[in-house]
Amino acid sequence: MINxxxxxxxEAVADIFxxxxxxxxxxxEAGSPIELIHALIDLGPRQLTVINNNTGSGHVGLAALxxxxxxxxxxxxxxxxxxxxxFPELYLQKKIELELxxxxxxxxxxxxxxxxxxxxxxxxxxxxxxxxxxxxxxxxGYDYVMEFGLQADFALVKCRVADIHGNLIYNKTARxxxxxxxxxxxxxxxxxxxxxxxxxxxPENVVTxxxxxxxxxxxxxxxxxxxxxxxxxxxx
Amino acid sequence: MINxxxxxxxEAVADIFxxxxxxxxxxxEAGSPIELIHALIDLGPRQLTVINNNTGSGHVGLAALxxxxxxxxxxxxxxxxxxxxxFPELYLQKKIELELxxxxxxxxxxxxxxxxxxxxxxxxxxxxxxxxxxxxxxxxGYDYVMEFGLQADFALVKCRVADIHGNLIYNKTARxxxxxxxxxxxxxxxxxxxxxxxxxxxPENVVTxxxxxxxxxxxxxxxxxxxxxxxxxxxx
Amino acid sequence: MTNNKExxxxxxxxQMAQRVALxxxxxxxxxxGIGIPELVAQFVPPGREFIYHTENGLLGMGPAxxxxxxDPELINAGKKPVTANPGAAYFHHAxxxxxxxxxxxxxxxxxxxxxxxxxDLANWSTGAADAIPAVGGAMDLxxxxxxxxxxxxxxxxxxxxxxxxxxxxxxxxxxxxxRIYTDLAIIEISEQGFVVSELAPGVGFxxxxxxxxxxxxxxxx
Amino acid sequence: MTNNKExxxxxxxxQMAQRVALxxxxxxxxxxGIGIPELVAQFVPPGREFIYHTENGLLGMGPAxxxxxxDPELINAGKKPVTANPGAAYFHHAxxxxxxxxxxxxxxxxxxxxxxxxxDLANWSTGAADAIPAVGGAMDLxxxxxxxxxxxxxxxxxxxxxxxxxxxxxxxxxxxxxRIYTDLAIIEISEQGFVVSELAPGVGFxxxxxxxxxxxxxxxx
Numbered sequence: 047m048i049n050x051x052x053x054x055x056x057e058a059v060a061d062i063f064x065x066x067x068x069x070x071x072x073x074x075e076a077g078s079p080i081e082l083i084h085a086l087i088d089l090g091p092r093q094l095t096v097i098n099n100n101t102g103s104g105h106v107g108l109a110a111l112x113x114x115x116x117x118x119x120x121x122x123x124x125x126x127x128x129x130x131x132x133f134p135e136l137y138l139q140k141k142i143e144l145e146l147x148x149x150x151x152x153x154x155x156x157x158x159x160x161x162x163x164x165x166x167x168x169x170x171x172x173x174x175x176x177x178x179x180x181x182x183x184x185x186x187g188y189d190y191v192m193e194f195g196l197q198a199d200f201a202l203v204k205c206r207v208a209d210i211h212g213n214l215i216y217n218k219t220a221r222x223x224x225x226x227x228x229x230x231x232x233x234x235x236x237x238x239x240x241x242x243x244x245x246x247x248x249p250e251n252v253v254t255x256x257x258x259x260x261x262x263x264x265x266x267x268x269x270x271x272x273x274x275x276x277x278x279x280x281x282x
Numbered sequence: 283m284i285n286x287x288x289x290x291x292x293e294a295v296a297d298i299f300x301x302x303x304x305x306x307x308x309x310x311e312a313g314s315p316i317e318l319i320h321a322l323i324d325l326g327p328r329q330l331t332v333i334n335n336n337t338g339s340g341h342v343g344l345a346a347l348x349x350x351x352x353x354x355x356x357x358x359x360x361x362x363x364x365x366x367x368x369f370p371e372l373y374l375q376k377k378i379e380l381e382l383x384x385x386x387x388x389x390x391x392x393x394x395x396x397x398x399x400x401x402x403x404x405x406x407x408x409x410x411x412x413x414x415x416x417x418x419x420x421x422x423g424y425d426y427v428m429e430f431g432l433q434a435d436f437a438l439v440k441c442r443v444a445d446i447h448g449n450l451i452y453n454k455t456a457r458x459x460x461x462x463x464x465x466x467x468x469x470x471x472x473x474x475x476x477x478x479x480x481x482x483x484x485p486e487n488v489v490t491x492x493x494x495x496x497x498x499x500x501x502x503x504x505x506x507x508x509x510x511x512x513x514x515x516x517x518x
Numbered sequence: 519m520t521n522n523k524e525x526x527x528x529x530x531x532x533q534m535a536q537r538v539a540l541x542x543x544x545x546x547x548x549x550x551g552i553g554i555p556e557l558v559a560q561f562v563p564p565g566r567e568f569i570y571h572t573e574n575g576l577l578g579m580g581p582a583x584x585x586x587x588x589d590p591e592l593i594n595a596g597k598k599p600v601t602a603n604p605g606a607a608y609f610h611h612a613x614x615x616x617x618x619x620x621x622x623x624x625x626x627x628x629x630x631x632x633x634x635x636x637x638d639l640a641n642w643s644t645g646a647a648d649a650i651p652a653v654g655g656a657m658d659l660x661x662x663x664x665x666x667x668x669x670x671x672x673x674x675x676x677x678x679x680x681x682x683x684x685x686x687x688x689x690x691x692x693x694x695x696x697r698i699y700t701d702l703a704i705i706e707i708s709e710q711g712f713v714v715s716e717l718a719p720g721v722g723f724x725x726x727x728x729x730x731x732x733x734x735x736x737x738x739x
Numbered sequence: 740m741t742n743n744k745e746x747x748x749x750x751x752x753x754q755m756a757q758r759v760a761l762x763x764x765x766x767x768x769x770x771x772g773i774g775i776p777e778l779v780a781q782f783v784p785p786g787r788e789f790i791y792h793t794e795n796g797l798l799g800m801g802p803a804x805x806x807x808x809x810d811p812e813l814i815n816a817g818k819k820p821v822t823a824n825p826g827a828a829y830f831h832h833a834x835x836x837x838x839x840x841x842x843x844x845x846x847x848x849x850x851x852x853x854x855x856x857x858x859d860l861a862n863w864s865t866g867a868a869d870a871i872p873a874v875g876g877a878m879d880l881x882x883x884x885x886x887x888x889x890x891x892x893x894x895x896x897x898x899x900x901x902x903x904x905x906x907x908x909x910x911x912x913x914x915x916x917x918r919i920y921t922d923l924a925i926i927e928i929s930e931q932g933f934v935v936s937e938l939a940p941g942v943g944f945x946x947x948x949x950x951x952x953x954x955x956x957x958x959x960x
Contacts, residue, residue, distance in 0.1 A: 047567045048545045073795045073832075074818040075811055099832075124875040127818065134871045146872050149794065150836030150879030154397070157833040161390070162619035162662055164421035166402040168840060169882040173913035176878065185400035185430075194421075211569070211578075211605040215486065218829055219796045220812035225831040229616055245604030250451065251487045252607035253831070255577045257547050257569070257622050272811055283788045284766045309574045309611075310597040311590055335611075360654045363597065370650045382651050385573065386615030386658030393612040398840035398883055404619060405661040409692035412657065447790070447799075447826040454608055455575045456591035461610040465837055481825030488828035489610070491798045493768050493790070493843050508590055 050212045050262045051241060055085035058235045058263040062086060062200050067095040069156065069196075069227040070108060071203035074100060074127060075271035077220035079204040079237045080107045082263070084281055086202070087111055093118045097156070097198060099149065099223060101125040101133035104275030110282075112136065119143035121196070123152050129275050148176060151193055153226060158195035160229025160258075165194050201231030204268065205254070208238035209245075212259030213252045221253065228258040235261045239268065286448045286498045287477060291321035294471045294499045298322060298436050303331040305392065305432075305463040306344060307439035310336060310363060311507035313456035315440040315473045316343045318499070320517055322438070323347055329354045333392070333434060335385065335459060337361040337369035340511030346518075348372065355379035357432070359388050365511050384412060387429055389462060394431035396465025396494075401430050437467030440504065441490070444474035445481075448495030449488045457489065464494040473501045528672075528701040528718035536561040537716075538627055538669055538699050546624040547571055547617075549659060552596035555627040555669050569605075571623055573655040575614050578606030595655065618655065619662040626663040628656065630670040630698075632685040635711035635732040637695040639668065640687035653690075660691035672700035672729050679731035681705065681712060702726045705734070713737055749893075749922040749939035757782040758937075759848055759890055759920050767845040768792055768838075770880060773817035776848040776890050790826075792844055794876040796835050799827025816876065839876065840883040847884040849877065851891040851919075853906040856932035856953040858916040860889065861908035874911075881912035893921035893950050900952035902926065902933060923947045926955070934958055 052058050059082055062068065068086075072078030087110055096117050102108030109132040111117060125133050125144060136142040147155065148170050158166055167190035171177045181192040203224035206217040214236055216224060228234045236254075241264050274281075288294050295318055298304065304322075308314030323346055330353050337356055338344030345368040347353060361369050361380060372378040383391065384406050394402055403426035407413045417428040439460035442453040450472055452460060464470045472490075477500050510517075529537065535557035542548060542558075544566040550556050559581065562568055570579040572594040579594060580601035587601070594600045602608075617623055632640040639660055642653045660666055670680055681698065697715075698705040703726045704716040713735045714723060727734045750758065756778035763769060763779075765787040771777050780802065783789055791800040793815040800815060801822035808822070815821045823829075838844055853861040860881055863874045881887055891901055902919065918936075919926040924947045925937040934956045935944060948955045 047565070048569070074814065076795070076814050076818075077812065124873045126871045126873045137871060138869060144872070146874060148874050148878040149832070149876040150840055150883075153832035153836050154399070154840070157616075158402070160620050160622075161616040162621060163390070163402050163404060164424075164426055165419075166394070166399050168399060170840060170879045172882065174878060174910045176874065183401075188400075190400055209605055213605060213607055216829075218486075218810065218813040218823070219793075221829055221831050222796050223832050226833045229620060229622070243604075247605075249576075249578070249602050249606040249608050250454075252609075255607040255609060255617075256605065257571070257577055257617055270811060283786075284790070310593065312574070312593050312597075313591065360652045362650045362652045373650055374648060380651070382653060384653050384657040385611070385655040386619055386662075389611035389615050390619070393837075396841050396843075397837040398842060406619060406658045408661065410657060410689045412653065445826055449826060449828055452608075454589060454592040454602070455572075457608055457610050458575050459611050462612045465841060465843070479825075483826075485797075485799070485823050485827040485829050488830075491828040491830060491838075492826065493792070493798055493838055506590060 049210045050259060051210055052261045052263050055081045055237065055263055056088065058082060058261050059085045059089055062089060062091050064091045065093045066091060066199040069097040069198040069201040069231055071222065071224035071227055072098060073222040077204050077222050077224055078107055078271055079202045080269050080271055081265045082202040082235060082237050083107050083111055087114050087282060090116065092116050095119045095121065097121045097196065099123050100127050101130055103127055103129035103271065105132065105280040106274040107271050112142065117142060119145065121145040121147060123147055123149035146176065153223065155193055155196040156223065156226045156230045159197040160226060163195050165192050167192055196230060198231040199233065201227040201234040203227055203234065203236050205236050205238045207240045207242055207247060208236055208262045209242050209247055211244060212236065212256030212262055213247050214254035214259060215247055215251060216253055225254045228254045233260045234258055237263050237265045237268065239266055285446045286495060287446055288497045288499050291317045291473065291499055292324065294318060294497050295321045295325055298325060298327050300327045301329045302327065302435040305434040305437040305467055306332055306334040307458065307460035307463055308334060309455065309458040313440050313458050313460055314343055314507055315438045316505050316507055317501045318438040318471060318473050319343050319347055323350050323518060326352065328352050331355045331357065333357040333432065335359050336363050337366055339363055339365035339507065341368065341516040342510040343507050346516065348378065353378060355381065357381040357383060359383055359385035382412065389459065391429055391432040392459065392462045392466045395433040396462060399431050401428050403428055432466060434467040435469065437463040437470040439463055439470065439472050441472050441474045443476045443478055443483060444472055444498045445478050445483055447480060448472065448492030448498055449483050450490035450495060451483055451487060452489055461490045464490045469496045470494055471497045473499050473504065475502055475504065528721050531557060534669055534699050534701060537704065538667060539563060542568060542625055547622065549573065549623050549626040549663060551628040553629045555629060558627055571617060573614050573618060575609050575611060576602060576606060578603045615658055618658050621662055621664055623663045625665045625667060626659045627667045627669050628659065630668045630680060631687050632680050632682050633668055633695050633698055634685050635683055637693045637707035638685050639690045639695050640685040641690050643688045645688050656690045660694040665696050666694050668695050668698045670698065670700055672702040679729060682731035702729065710735055749942050752778060755890055755920050755922060758925065759888060760784060763789060763846055768843065770794065770844050770847040770884060772849040774850045776850060779848055792838060794835050794839060796830050796832060797823060797827060799824045836879055839879050842883055842885055844884045846886045846888060847880045848888045848890050849880065851889045851901060852908050853901055853903050854889055854916050854919055855903055855906050858914045858928035859906050860911045860916050861906040862911050864909045866909050877911045881915040886917050887915050889916050889919045891919065891921055893923040900950060903952035923950065931956055
């Protein structure tokens with residue numbers, strides 16, 4: 047019978063391998079699956095390609111994963127944010143690669159990856175440096191850039207409530223990239239503040255249907271990135 | 283201040299014009315906005331292009347709109363269903379045009395139309411007659427067909443609950459095409475069984491945000507297409 | 519060993535459905551086509567759980583409701599009333615076909631007009647001039663679902679082979695079928711063509727070959 | 740009529756925001772860029788209602804919460820805490836950019852590094868070798884939103900024109916800006932270039948021209 051709940055973050059991420067592509071949910075700290083990221087730091091696989099809107103802040107969560115030398119490449123829209131120093135330093139030293147993607151194109155590329163759409167056209171970035179080298183095509187009198195779908199080996203996301211089939215609902219703007227990342231990864235791992243019995247989520251209100259989720263791990267009181275950063279915490 | 287509620291179906295559809303493209307929600311009778319369709323029959327504009335998964339049944343709703351000679355072209359995936367005789371007869375007499383689109387491609391084309399995506403690639407229909415004349419392109423060793431986004435002048439949808447800003451929630455599988463059609467039409471008109479005050483829909487549970495809806499009309503007890511068909515009813 | 523008599527031999531529709539269900543792994547996400555494939559849901563082996571997807575917008579579809587619980591807005595892709603199991607989810611059509619096109623559904627069981635020896639499927643149109651073409655989600659399903667099983671009578675009602683060298687009807691998809699369950703046999707699609715992996719009780723290889731439009735290969739043991 | 744003195748003249752940031760708000764129709768769906776544009780929300784004219792979109796996934800954004808009601812998971816695109824008004828909706832990023840790319844947002848107010856006389860906008864990068872490039876949703880907004888207003892000081896902090904013949908910084912979008920609100924004037928983008936439609940009180944046309952890198956056109960009356 048179907049039960050996707052696993053014992054803890056360590057077990058949940060245990061098969062993430064060297065060179066894997068990992069989508070990580072969150073917009074800043076909202077929706078960042080910090081316990082799963084810390085378990086990934088404990089596990090230690092290197093040469094990861096990470097897809098996230100940002101690059102983390104301080105020395106915890108995603109920033110700590112980068113600081114630990116595990117990330118070869120970031121695909122993101124906004125790599126500098128308040129208290130973000132780890133990525134900028136490594137980037138200027140040419141020790142980490144960056145693929146900069148407009149935020150909406152990043153979202154659409156992830157959705158396309160999950161939807162079996164290999165490529166699509168968008169006006170976003172047309173006539174800008176971010177369209178360099180990309181195919182441009184005219185539809186209805188306007189130029190559009192061709193963009194490719196993005197897929198990943200793993201997705202790590204945070205949600206508010208899950209059931210044992212992996213149906214998920216989120217909290218406010220912490221939803222952000224998680225629902226589309228769940229669709230675009232071969233193995234989606236969700237940390238949730240609460241696990242409810244089957245039927246505990248109204249079928250009308252499910253945001254991520256369980257078909258997109260492989261593992262669920264309960265983290266009732268997740269750490270708050272901004273609090274750790276303000277306290278000057280480092281992980282590990 | 284924003285209040286999208288209008289007095290009734292007649293007022294709601296009053297500006298639908300000859301030659302307009304109209305998306306109509308519903309999968310069979312589930313989600314069919316039958317009162318709005320009947321108001322459109324009363325209004326009488328002709329030469330419409332209608333986008334719906336089917337072509338209606340019996341002599342009410344969409345089938346009656348077609349029988350009334352108002353539809354020049356149907357874009358749909360499955361034009362024959364139980365009790366569907368109006369469209370087949372006109373089609374065999376070459377009195378109505380048909381663009382047959384695979385169901386998932388139809389859904390994705392509507393979503394693309396709403397999302398500012400002029401074209402995308404899909405494997406669906408590759409090596410079949412429905413790919414004839416379409417551009418084929420290879421990505422990652424597989425062939426894909428290019429498909430175009432679909433937009434409309436109007437969308438008519440049915441929902442369960444709406445607020446005055448046009449936020450909508452649906453009932454079970456009556457949701458089907460409505461949320462994407464709302465995004466792809468310049469003017470979306472929703473009939474709802476209930477109108478609630480602002481705040482009456484939990485922001486976490488909104489399916490169609492109000493930005494996609496222009497008009498809301500309350501129809502507390504909508505007619506049931508299958509009941510009308512079994513009673514042999516004709517509209518008008 | 520062979521049996522060339524014409525009376526009802528081989529598997530019943532229910533036995534075919536049972537045989538299909540046996541080949542579906544626990545925890546699979548399954549889409550059942552309209553018609554015979556719907557029977558599969560009645561034969562889930564003990565200890566297994568399948569989650570049913572219906573492309574009109576429901577994951578976790580349950581059986582038909584009692585007359586008292588009919589809801590005309592809770593239906594399946596065949597537009598028949600169904601129920602939603604605990605843990606179900608409703609979603610719109612674009613999201614539903616993300617599941618299909620994106621390769622998230624494990625198994626789809628479909629009916630067929632014809633299947634070619636290399637796995638081409640024709641199941642949406644006979645191409646007749648006076649037919650109303652209707653495709654629904656069939657082309658999306660064969661293009662996107664990981665494993666495609668076909669469940670069909672071995673021949674048409676007038677005895678013509680449905681398993682053929684090449685489909686004469688318009689295709690639903692090319693090289694998409696993985697396995698065929700008929701009333702006479704279970705047949706795999708291989709690079710060499712049709713391979714018989716199992717015969718119905720009392721049905722011989724030669725008999726099945728006589729009802730098939732393309733060469734059959736005996737499974738090597 | 741002209742005024743070439745250097746002390747603080749023209750509109751304050753608040754007055755600029757008020758002026759922008761006056762030009763937004765009742766019932767508009769509005770996206771306010773990070774920084775000065777955020778001030779616009781404080782000056783909604785009486786009798787009008789705007790609905791604010793923030794691209795990280797909220798329509799119906801309200802003002803910053805009191806300290807007691809901070810929720811680190813309810814933030815705006817600038818990652819600052821906000822609230823949700825009655826009638827709000829949360830959605831994921833792909834759906835949020837459907838609103839933007841699909842042309843559903845009526846007005847976006849953005850800051851600028853440079854605006855060219857034909858409406859090209861540069862607001863994401865100075866192109867400096869040691870800069871960390873970061874674009875966020877700016878390119879999506881200018882490509883998709885129906886009307887783009889720019890709100891900016893007329894010159895850089897060291898007095899260089901921000902309104903230029905051609906942007907020297909990397910573009911966010913080409914021919915995307917409709918109107919510019921600066922501390923000195925309101926300037927429309929026309930096919931002929933910059934057209935001054937309104938001067939701040941006490942500010943003369945020639946003075947604005949002296950602070951502008953491209954020719955200004957007087958609005959014909």
